[in-house]
Amino acid sequence: MNTSYVLSFSAQDKPGIVELLSNTISSNGGNWLESAMSHLAGRFVGIVVVDVAEESAGALVEATAGLSSQGITISFEVIEDEVQEETEYLALDVVLTGHDRPGIVRDIASALARQGANIEDLSTELVSGSMSAELLFKADIHVSVKSNADLDDLQEALEAIAEDLMVDININN
Numbered sequence: 031m032n033t034s035y036v037l038s039f040s041a042q043d044k045p046g047i048v049e050l051l052s053n054t055i056s057s058n059g060g061n062w063l064e065s066a067m068s069h070l071a072g073r074f075v076g077i078v079v080v081d082v083a084e085e086s087a088g089a090l091v092e093a094t095a096g097l098s099s100q101g102i103t104i105s106f107e108v109i110e111d112e113v114q115e116e117t118e119y120l121a122l123d124v125v126l127t128g129h130d131r132p133g134i135v136r137d138i139a140s141a142l143a144r145q146g147a148n149i150e151d152l153s154t155e156l157v158s159g160s161m162s163a164e165l166l167f168k169a170d171i172h173v174s175v176k177s178n179a180d181l182d183d184l185q186e187a188l189e190a191i192a193e194d195l196m197v198d199i200n201i202n203n
Contacts, residue, residue: 033087034063034109035080037094041102043074050100051078058093059086066151079109118177120203122147123170124188128197130156130167138169138199141191145184147173167197 037055041047048067055062060082067076082090094104126138135154142149151172156165175184185201192199 031084032081033084035082035087035091036107036109037078037080037104038076038107039078039097039102039104040073040075041100043069043072047074047102050097051094051102054093054097055080055090058090059083060090119148119174120177120179120181122173122175122181122184123202124173125200125202126169126171126192126197127166128192128195130165131195134167134195134197135169137191137195138171138188141187142171142173142184145175145187146179147175147184149173 039047039051052062055078060080062078063081064079065076067074080090091106094106097104124138124142126134128134135152139149149171152169153171154167154169157168158164159166175181181201181203188199188201
């Protein structure tokens with residue numbers, strides 16, 4: 031029987047991190063299933079879903095923990111089997127652009143949660159404005175909502191906070 035883990039890591043960015051991590055996982059019986067990685071503030075960070083036979087799990091956890099001597103901080107979390115709800119969902123992409131200020135992510139996440147939208151992927155960055163050198167905050171958010179959700183209510187809720195935050199929000203499905 032196999033066990034699946036979510037492995038999170040962080041390291042000072044340098045060449046070879048993915049190679050080192052993937053070699054360690056593979057040589058200890060792990061199978062790299064899914065991942066998302068990014069360069070943030072001089073760090074290379076990521077999450078990886080790893081599948082491993084139960085008898086090899088301890089060796090894999092120990093070997094990856096040993097990577098701390100090479101500057102890679104790692105944490106493991108067992109993925110528990112969950113009964114999946116049989117509900118249909120719609121995928122939506124929300125793109126937000128506006129002047130940076132504290133609280134944008136908090137406010138947009140709150141509005142989405144109140145409307146029952148689940149944030150599945152969130153990517154944010156500061157970008158240079160096209161008409162000026164001003165930095166703009168940009169968020170690309172992939173959300174899912176139940177297929178019977180009222181998309182007009184969601185649109186209105188986001189438009190209301192867009193005015194308060196002074197940002198542009200576009201929703202695409």
